[in-house]
Amino acid sequence: MRKLILAIGLTAVILVGCGQENLQRSNPLDPQFGGNGVVQGSFYLNGQPMSGVTVFTTPATKIATTDAGGTYMLSIAPGTYTVLAQAPWFNPISSTQQAVIAGSTINVNFNPPNMTPNYQAPCNPEGFENYISATSPGSPWSNTASGGTVFVDSSTSSAGIKSCRFDSGSLANQYSKLELYGLNTTGVRVSAKVKTDQVSLICNMKIGVTNMNNQTTEFGFDGSAADYVKYLLPSGFTGTPFVSPFPACNEWYYLYFEVNYEDRTARFELWNQNKTIKMMDSGTITFSGTYRSIDKFYIKNSNYSQGTTINTYIDEIEIIKK
Structure with missing residues (x-):
């Protein structure tokens, strides 16, 4: 009888130590x-x-x-x-x-x-106000022009004090270009105010982003397009959308594009300077493929023609990272 009572007592002690709470904590799925x-x-x-x-x-x-x-x-x-x-x-x-x-x-x-918003410095609504006039924008920008020049201009701006001027160079295929590295993101929303003195067959002014495999998304004016506006997807597809009203020389325009690698979508819009008239909207575009992180933003103004220098201005750049 004493052995039976002792056995029952030990069993009770063991069961107390294995209560519901302690059983849960022994479950690896328990948080x-x-x-x-x-x-x-x-x-x-x-x-x-x-x-x-x-x-x-x-x-x-x-x-x-x-x-x-x-x-x-x-x-x-x-x-x-x-x-x-x-x-x-x-x-x-x-x-x-x-x-x-x-x-x-x-x-x-x-x-x-x-x-x-998750702005990418130094791209924000202040534009180029903090850079010295008549010089190329310094760090973190990189000037990779070939034949053209890039410099901060205090005489022309869409709003504020200064813009950045891109002279293409006077020879065919020369260009001026600024690059900004270190975005390290899977998606961007990019906007900027732009103006060019040549909305014509010789104009080729784009803003864009490139990933670590050198696949590009870009948008801007292009003389090879019917309405002088073209976009490029990272898949390599190019679009030449209908634009109305037709863009004019020496007028400021608002360029916007968004690309998202996670859901593989992009969108491109062109507005007048004050965003009261939408001149072009691609709608949401889907693309296929697998892509590495977006690493670089760039602005490029190149020349399709011999003997003509194309001047382009850019201001109020915003890059918002996903």
């Missing part, structure tokens, strides 16, 4: 397995849940992405962290420091009233 804590929450923008937002911590641990309901969950080791969230096309926003305790769950919700 609190191995002594972890859980950070969970949601991301709302203007009162609406936002999917595809990347949530991460500093110091770095794991990364989560919000679902269709705007919710996320991170299972991380105990410690003190700042939780950050980055929505596509915007700068990260951060929480206050959070103490994560083993076996505990804390809620960190994001509901920003507004967010700052």
Whole structure:
């Protein structure tokens, strides 16, 4: 009888040690397995849940992405962290420091009233105001002209004080070009104000981005197109859309394009200077292929003709990274 009572007592002790909570913590699929804590929450923008937002911590641990309901969950080791969230096309926003305790769950919700676009410096609405007039823009820009010249112009601008002038050179196939490296992104939204003194058969002025495999997306004026406007997709496809009203010499225009490698889409738009008249809209274009990160933005003004110098101006460049 004593042996039976002892056996029952031992069994009770063992079962107490194997309660439901402890059984869960032994499950590798449990977020609190191995002594972890859980950070969970949601991301709302203007009162609406936002999917595809990347949530991460500093110091770095794991990364989560919000679902269709705007919710996320991170299972991380105990410690003190700042939780950050980055929505596509915007700068990260951060929480206050959070103490994560083993076996505990804390809620960190994001509901920003507004967010700052993820600008690529120095491209922002200020244009070339911070560069010295009559000189080529310095770092981080790289001047790779061949026969042409690039310099900051204080006599012409679409808004503000200075623009950047690109002289093509007077010989066929000469060009002026600025490049900006280090974008390191899977998508960009690019806009700029441009003006040229030759909207004609000899004009070839483009803005574009190139990935690490040297595949290009570009948009701008091109004398070989019927309406002197052309775009190029990273797949190699070129489009020559209908433009109305027809572009004119020495007028400022607003160029915009967006390319997204993740969903393989692009869009191109041409507006008048004040964005009151949309002259051309490609709509959403899909393309196929697999592409590495976008690394470089460029502005190029080249010459189709012998004996003529084409002058192009650019101002108010914006590059927003995904």
